[in-house]
Amino acid sequence: QVQLVESGGGLVQPGGSLRLSCVAAGFSLDDYAVGWFRQAPGKEREREAVSGLGSESRRIWYSDSVKGRFTISRDNAKNTAYLQMNTLKPEDTGVYYCAADREFLTFKTTDPYPEADYWGQGTQVTVSS
Numbered sequence: 001q002v003q004l005v006e007s008g009g010g011l012v013q014p015g016g017s018l019r020l021s022c023v024a025a026g027f028s029l030d031d032y033a034v035g036w037f038r039q040a041p042g043k044e045r046e047r048e049a050v051s052g053l054g055s056e057s058r059r060i061w062y063s064d065s066v067k068g069r070f071t072i073s074r075d076n077a078k079n080t081a082y083l084q085m086n087t088l089k090p091e092d093t094g095v096y097y098c099a100a101d102r103e104f105l106t107f108k109t110t111d112p113y114p115e116a117d118y119w120g121q122g123t124q125v126t127v128s129s
Contacts, residue, residue: 002026002118006098009123012088016127020083022098022120031055032100034074034081035107037114039122040094047097047114051083052107059104066092088127095122 008020022034035052039045051072052061062070071084081098099106099116106116 004098004100004118004120006096006120006123009096009125011126011128013129014088014090014127016088017084017086018088018125020085020096020098020123020125022081022083024079024081024100024118027118028076029055029074029079029081029100030076032102032117033059033104033107034072034098034100035061035116036072036081036083037097037099037107038092038094038125039097040091043094043112046112048112049107049109049114050096052104053081054104061104061108085125088125090127092125093127094125096125097122 005023033054036050037047039047053072069087074081098120100118101116
């Protein structure tokens with residue numbers, strides 16, 4: 001079965017850290033750009049692009065809201081992508097979705113209804129004291 005499976009979400013206090021993982025099953029991530037989107041509370045179906053990483057890790061992008069705090073990475077040998085999130089803020093709260101697409105620009109979109117070749121099921125991140 002072809003799928004992306006996220007893990008690592010949870011409840012964390014402001015200023016804390018979380019590391020999200022995204023494992024691909026049924027296909028190889030080698031030829032795909034990977035990235036992360038998030039859906040804020042009350043924003044049904046709207047997803048904000050957070051970060052993207054090219055297939056060979058040469059191209060990388062972060063939204064202004066997370067730049068300097070989040071780090072995206074990938075391990076093609078493990079068919080896995082990661083999002084290290086530091087100095088978390090309450091406004092980072094939401095459901096985080098990983099995605100894979102052959103086009104890196106997919107992850108720089110401002111479209112609130114982005115499209116990608118593959119999506120994970122989402123993992124909840126809650127930043128609250």
